[in-house]
Amino acid sequence: MFENKSINELFAKVQQAFETKKPFVVYRQPESDVVKGFFQKNNDLYNTKDYLDSGFVFAPFDNALPSILFPLSESELYASKFTDAHFINKQNDLSVVSNLESSKAGHVALVEKGIKFLENNKYKKVVLSRKQTIPTPEFNLVETFKKLLVSYNNALVYCWFHPKVGLWLGATPETLLKVSKTTFATMALAGTQVFDNKKYSSDQDSDYKDVVWKEKEIKEQKHVTDFILEQFEQGRVLNDFRVSKPYTTKAGNLLHLRTDISGELSPELTLKNIINLLHPTPAVCGVPKQEAKDFILQNENYNREYYTGFLGELNLAGTSNLYVNLRCMQLIKNTIDIYIGGGITNDSNPENEWEETVAKSKVMLKVL
């Protein structure tokens, strides 16, 4: 399906497609050394409504809006091996500084409003976010993408472009779902703390067993696990259900709590049914889902667009690999908008929630 190219040919193709304003996506799945690309042959904007098509899907947070598809039948597909040796200078220091004080007041006020909303209604969780604009007069697409590749090995790293939509890049640690025929897997990812690199020398999740999580983070992550289990119970769709214990996982400079959930899907279930059950999960929206979504749309004061939506391979040889669009950014002329958020519960401290978004913003600031 994917034609082999050298990595330099693939990057040259990316550069050319971007300069000539042709739609494309290049991406590398977690723990893989293969970079794949879809290069659409025309400039049409295709949608998928039923998720029966094959191709690469790019879906917004607001599930009432259309999902964009690069159809398999309208795209050239290339793949190439990529190793660190292709790129030596790993990351920048965090020299890009922007005016954070005004953003801080706005975000703290939003979180305070979120906490009141939860208390007044006895709701459990809402995920609140912001965007931060960074000047990038010297932005170089291929170099930035390479830095993301070498910096975030266990993330889905991508660069997506459509002339009618814009340019998005990201390195997301969160799987929305993997479906291969009837085998299904997802994860509940939430809770954040900054990774202490003096304490741990390895990148293995098994080394983080002694990490201590506060009650707030444990609850915040449990809401995501419970939501997924309830959704599948209601749909009565999973046989041979397997649910891991929550464990600590590393994503860039951060640690999160994660539970793995997998099983066998009832054959009558469509991918659209599964996506509707899951998206948006409380890792990016809240509990109850609709009320949290309404609060987000009415109060965040900016448009999330594709941040906290999902993206990935759709029905390629019977398999779909979809990821939640986190730790992402969008190019707007000579600036980059970085999108960052966090889960709010009754126990949240607005100042800490602000700090969490600052820590998360470093995932992208490091490569700019």
Ligand SMILES: C=C(O[C@H]1C=CC=C(C(=O)O)[C@@H]1O)C(=O)O
């Ligand atoms: C909403 C984001 O992260 C989610 C995923 C992992 C941990 C999260 C948290 O600790 O709040 C969020 O639920 C984001 O990075 O913008």
